Amino acid sequence: MEPASENSLSPRVSWAVALPGLAIVLLVLLWLFFPTVWSLVSIWLRSDTYAHGAIVLPISLWLIWEKRAGLANAVPQPTLVPTLLMLPVGSVWLLGSLTDVLVIQQYGFVCLLILAIWSIVGTPVTRFLAFPLGFLLLAVPAGEALTYPLMNLTADFTVGLLRLTGIPVYRDGTFFSLPSGDWSVVEECSGVRYLLASVTLGMLFAYLNFSFLWKRLVFVLFSVVVPVFANGLRAYLIVMIGHLSNMKLATGVDHLIYGWVFFGIVIAIMFWFGSMWRDPVGKVRAGLKGGG
Known part of the structure; x- marks a missing residue:
């Protein structure tokens, strides 16, 4: 099984447009939520309990790389649905910020990251990458x-x-x-x-x-x-x-x-x-x- 594609479009051209756009969006998110990102990294570095979180992103990227053959045959199909979902998820992050609850902020940021990827690559590709993207949630230091x-x-x-x-x-x-x-x-x-x-x-x-x-x-x-x-x-x-x-x-x-x-x-x-x-x-x- 492979993600759905549109044969009328060139996968190479489509990815050539989508990947730079995705990189820009992710960089903007990292910049906007840098304190939350740093809170994740600092906990990974100082806590033995949550040290495993540091390897989650490399593993997720490796899992995506393993699916490169399927991705090469897919065409990104940007969608507005996850963009609309960013509003309530962003509100959850804001609630965590106002109440100073780090775990809520961290989950909110990771979910925003996933939604941003979904909005640019589309639903079929996101479904194809469901596990690698969902695996990112394990990077959040939760379970205390x-x-x-x-x-x-x-x-x-x-x-x-x-x-x-x-x-x-x-x-x-x-x-x-x-x-x-x-x-x-x-x-x-x-x-x-x-x-x-x-x-x-x-x-x-x-x-x-x-x-x-x-x-x-x-x-x-x-x-x-x-x-x-x-x-x-x-x-x-x-x-x-x-x-x-x-x-x-x-x-x-x-x-x-x-x-x-x-x-x-x-x-x-x-x-x-x-x-x-x-x-x-x-x-x-x-x-x-x-x-x-």
Whole structure:
């Protein structure tokens, strides 16, 4: 499948007009919303939780490049519909600015960016590029609201496994005590960073390896559930290492190192499992370049 084209027009001439126009519009948006753009970049640079956002744009551009064969046969068909949608989306950005809520401003900017692309290249081409463009939304540093629920879930999981193991433990919220020492599930241990990174990688893996929508959705759900339970297991193992070593191991920097190594292993296992039921490579590649 390829985006619809108009044979009466030359794709080369049409793209020669559309691409400079698109570049100008995007540059204007970057200039107008530079504080919002910089807020995105600064969060990527300073936060381990949202560092994955920095690779979203390069991945999206690469996915678009992979579809270049289909784009070469398409003709941009500018439309007014997304231009009209820019007004309510811009109002949402303004609301975020007035209330000083960065995440609203950032989502508003990314949506304006997508709408600008849609308005110039047209609906058929935008539909053809739906995933690469939608993937840009993952660049927004969102998910902070999940931190405390995940902290409590991690504490539930850890304390439950400790008691199942036969180790006496006293819990008070996210703090708990063992005979060997005291522990607490802090924000860094909530697993939100692992969850966000896993979902981002899971969506990309599903798109690149499955051609059926139901398979993609199942794997994305898999990438949500696995890191949540894996983080609880990681916390339990760290507490056990500390307990068995009389609090000499897994209590400092190595605590974080164990976490990232464990996460890497979990992601590798998740991808290995997914690769066992992926669709034939030729079929997936044809879909990506054509219209998948």
